[in-house]
Amino acid sequence: MDPTRKKVKITLEETYGERQASTRFICSLFSLPVPPANIHGPKEDATAFSGGSIPEYLEHGRVQKLLLFGLEGSGTSTIFKQVKFMSKSKFTVDEVQNIKRTIQRNIYRYLSVLLEGREHFEEEALMDKGTSDLERENPSPGTDGSRHCIYSINQRVKHFSDWLLEIIAMGDLDAFFPAATREYAPVVDEIWRDPAIQETYKRRGELHFLPDTANYFLDQALEISSNEYEPTERDILYAEGVTPSNGLASLEFSFDDHSPMSEIYGEDLESQPSWNKYQLIRISSKGVHDSGKWLEMFEDVKVVVFCVALSDYDLEWTRGDGTSENKMLASRDVFESLVRHSSFEDASFVLLLNKYDSFEDKINQVPLTVCDWFHDFRPFRLRQNNQALANQSYYYVAVMFKQLYASITGKKLFVWPTRALERTSVDETFRYIREVLMWEEEKKRMYCMADDDSYSSTETDFTP
Numbered sequence: 411m412d413p414t415r416k417k418v419k420i421t422l423e424e425t426y427g428e429r430q431a432s433t434r435f436i437c438s439l440f441s442l443p444v445p446p447a448n449i450h451g452p453k454e455d456a457t458a459f460s461g462g463s464i465p466e467y468l469e470h471g472r473v474q475k476l477l478l479f480g481l482e483g484s485g486t487s488t489i490f491k492q493v494k495f496m497s498k499s500k501f502t503v504d505e506v507q508n509i510k511r512t513i514q515r516n517i518y519r520y521l522s523v524l525l526e527g528r529e530h531f532e533e534e535a536l537m538d539k540g541t542s543d544l545e546r547e548n549p550s551p552g553t554d555g556s557r558h559c560i561y562s563i564n565q566r567v568k569h570f571s572d573w574l575l576e577i578i579a580m581g582d583l584d585a586f587f588p589a590a591t592r593e594y595a596p597v598v599d600e601i602w603r604d605p606a607i608q609e610t611y612k613r614r615g616e617l618h619f620l621p622d623t624a625n626y627f628l629d630q631a632l633e634i635s636s637n638e639y640e641p642t643e644r645d646i647l648y649a650e651g652v653t654p655s656n657g658l659a660s661l662e663f664s665f666d667d668h669s670p671m672s673e674i675y676g677e678d679l680e681s682q683p684s685w686n687k688y689q690l691i692r693i694s695s696k697g698v699h700d701s702g703k704w705l706e707m708f709e710d711v712k713v714v715v716f717c718v719a720l721s722d723y724d725l726e727w728t729r730g731d732g733t734s735e736n737k738m739l740a741s742r743d744v745f746e747s748l749v750r751h752s753s754f755e756d757a758s759f760v761l762l763l764n765k766y767d768s769f770e771d772k773i774n775q776v777p778l779t780v781c782d783w784f785h786d787f788r789p790f791r792l793r794q795n796n797q798a799l800a801n802q803s804y805y806y807v808a809v810m811f812k813q814l815y816a817s818i819t820g821k822k823l824f825v826w827p828t829r830a831l832e833r834t835s836v837d838e839t840f841r842y843i844r845e846v847l848m849w850e851e852e853k854k855r856m857y858c859m860a861d862d863d864s865y866s867s868t869e870t871d872f873t874p
């Protein structure tokens with residue numbers, strides 16, 4: 411069972427005491443940190459988030475700043491959008507119009523990636539076929555004399571394909587967009603359903619720049635291309651390019667005051683600190699690269715939330731200078747540079763290991779050891795299902811990051827698995843972050859008391 415599901419099951423079935431014990435046991439087994447009172451798991455009801463009037467609490471300086479970072483494609487904008495929906499902040503009419511255009515434009519981009527991939531796969535397949543025909547001295551042309559394979563398309567589609575690829579290569583799509591492209595919606599729909607394109611889509615892992623959600627939009631090409639189309643919440647969540655990709659986005663939110671967290675402090679609500687207002691600041695990966703100066707602005711950040719796509723362990727990443735490296739290693743390097751940054755000396759770090767769903771799908775096909783950093787990973791048993799293997803691999807990756815973090819700071823790194831496309835997962839994540847914040851504040855308070863010599867020393871140490 412994967413850790414996310416375990417968490418939900420724990421919430422539903424176990425009593426608080428049992429849960430604390432089992433969570434602590436699992437965490438100590440894998441050397442993972444656990445907050446002291448992981449009281450209640452996620453509520454299904456995402457409305458537990460509620461928007462608040464910002465200026466007054468900014469004034470009182472009670473906003474807890476959370477900084478969200480991650481390498482390109484790690485899922486930070488998806489998380490940001492989820493929080494925006496959960497906090498009930500609305501997109502303006504203009505923003506929705508822009509999102510609509512972006513989604514309509516993205517369809518052409520996805521199609522062009524598929525068409526280009528198709529050309530490549532066709533060439534490759536025909537070459538292989540040619541070689542094997544030669545070996546058998548038995549060439550096998552199609553009925554019209556030309557050669558075919560599963561990636562071949564008819565002349566009409568080929569015509570459109572050449573036209574679209576040329577336009578996109580010249581950067582001219584905007585000249586045809588949106589009016590002219592609307593006319594082509596039926597062709598786009600036809601091409602997407604073409605067997606050659608569907609075969610190409612099956613090999614999407616080999617295509618760059620094709621997100622997991624491309625099929626979601628291509629399936630609806632006709633509706634999306636119409637004038638009347640209004641993006642749904644899910645469309646906005648899945649769409650790329652909604653959150654600025656090279657800038658900074660900020661959002662304020664709060665948890666509702668009747669949340670389970672208040673129970674940590676029992677009946678004594680008077681002494682409960684006001685930690686329920688948050689500002690989430692997302693800096694895009696481009697921002698991270700040329701952000702030395704920006705980072706100085708974030709000295710008062712309480713938590714750095716660093717997002718890594720778990721399923722990146724076998725992917726290549728092209729740096730600005732054109733050289734490439736494993737994407738997990740690239741993420742690790744960015745993580746390390748943030749951990750070492752003087753602005754975050756006093757901040758806590760929460761590592762989100764995102765795309766747990768893709769990770770679970772991939773882990774039985776591609777061994778974790780393809781990433782050099784994980785070369786000595788040895789699963790307990792060789793024959794096991796995806797979930798169990800994903801679970802073990804997740805803990806291994808978490809521990810690698812924890813060791814790295816501890817070697818630099820001497821502190822504990824908090825780690826959490828996420829599936830950013832699922833709202834309950836993001837809700838659960840922010841509840842966890844809130845617990846981390848409270849735990850850290852409480853720890854500081856305890857240390858202060860210990861300094862005053864008014865507190866027994868053994869109880870100050872509640873690191874797991």
Ligand SMILES: Nc1nc2c(ncn2[C@@H]2O[C@H](COP(=O)(O)OP(=O)(O)OP(=O)(O)O)[C@@H](O)[C@H]2O)c(=O)[nH]1
Pocket residue numbers: 480481482483484485486487488489621622623647648649650651655694695696764765766767768828829830831
């Ligand atoms: N399967 C899966 N896909 C995800 C998950 N989180 C995000 N994605 C997808 O991954 C792609 C990249 O996610 P983004 O949220 O745009 O990532 P980002 O960190 O904002 O990256 P940039 O926008 O490139 O800076 C999008 O197509 C998302 O829909 C997840 O948990 N599982």
Ligand SMILES: [Mg+2]
Pocket residue numbers: 483486487488650651653655
């Ligand atoms: Mg994005």
